[in-house]
Amino acid sequence: MSKNSNTIGIIGLSFGDEGKGKITDYLAQKADIVVRFQGGNNAGHTVVHNNKTFKFHIMPSGAVLEKEVVIANGCVVDPKVLLKEIENLEAHNKNLNLKLSSTAHVIFPFHKVIDGLEEKFKGDYKAGTTKRGIGPTYSDKAARFGLRVFDLIHPELLERKLKRLYDINKKVIHCYDPDWIGDFNEILEKYKIYGQKLKKYVIDTAYYLNTQIDKNKKVIFEGAQGTLLGIDHGF
Template sequence: MPGVVIVGTQWGDEAKGKITDFLAKDADCIVRYNGGANAGHTVVVDGKTYRFSLIPSGVLHGKRVYIGNGVVVDPGVLIEELENLRREGLQPDLHISDRAHVVFGFHKLEDGLQERVKGSLRAGTTRRGIGPTYSDKAARLGIRVADLLDEEALRSKISLLVDLKQKLFSRVYGEDVKLDKDGIIREAMRFGWEISSYVCDVSAEINEALDNGETVIFEGAQGTLLDIDHGVYPYGTSSNTIAGGACTGVGVGPKRIDRVIGVMKAYTS
């Protein structure tokens, strides 16, 4: 079964991480295809508990793990997860898509302001900036991982985005926020430097792995009923959580998927 997708069939928290961890032992690589640090996958190995929001849980088995283009990456969370693994003596074989979008602090601020003005229509977000980051992606304003490795492009794109956000905060939300443009650029460049060795064309590598007959697990986040198109809109998440999201979130054709495993709770809570 070379291409296996693991999805939640409800509203998330169905123990997808545990199932991924169980199957990862017999897989060659695991790839996340959607969501961001709003996910929470808990795995227990040898009595020790590990929690992941971005890095696929198969990393504990020494497997190649990938973050696909459909994921939005929070730099602080990713660095923290990497440092936690290193403290445990683990050197993750991590690969990050150059097309994945980056979450910034102003996205989290925007997330909170949006929830405040929505009133009864608020989605109950985690306020981790996921929705605003996907919004910028759709508006073709987002910052991608590849941009972090190009200082000139990064400065230009962040300058534009910060100017737009400041106008949005003051004129729409009535918040006089002064964003430190230079500080944001410096932090983004530092993050780019820290992850540069992990950045690659994930789509090409996963397709090559499948061509070679390797078993690839596509690890989903959240649950089917939170899907942006097929879930309980507008009270869901901002990405495609269904099995088909693996195709767009990694860059593989639908015929690459040989099996879909749906995880559900016996008792919905």
């Protein structure tokens, strides 16, 4: 908990599966906003509400309570997974109030390919990755050539930037599997559709959250994974 008692961070101190989703769901009852601030859809938070079970991988747990939920810039987002979770909430007649960061980075199919190949070649040093492309997407972010949600919702930017990203990752994949063949055009067309479907949720979440905290809104920051899985403090 910060000096501002209206903001609470929920962090796992082990290897994950500490029950962060359940704690978030409990505390969210008195919160205004629930924020996922890091990680991707390798997280798995299960929430039971009104005898219905919801399994979230990227959506903040407060969504089942129809709270305002934010996916912030520290996250990496698989648009296909996010849209599926949105559809699931809508199918259960939940009123979704979602805000998605314009600067969160985007997971692409070739990130998942690299994730699996790298895990295979690590041998005894395997990290136990979920092979969902989380690590390679963060690698592209750190290398400053990854694509953000802002690029995803602007088709004129998406094609040019995605081609560069695709070509770079294709070379990496061929280091492990020279026979790999991808389909750039198929990826491009699918992600154009994803972008237009998600466009209505996209804002500058950093600015927005700061304004809401200044207004003394109660905000919960929902962590993903656990401390012992972290790059700095984990194994």
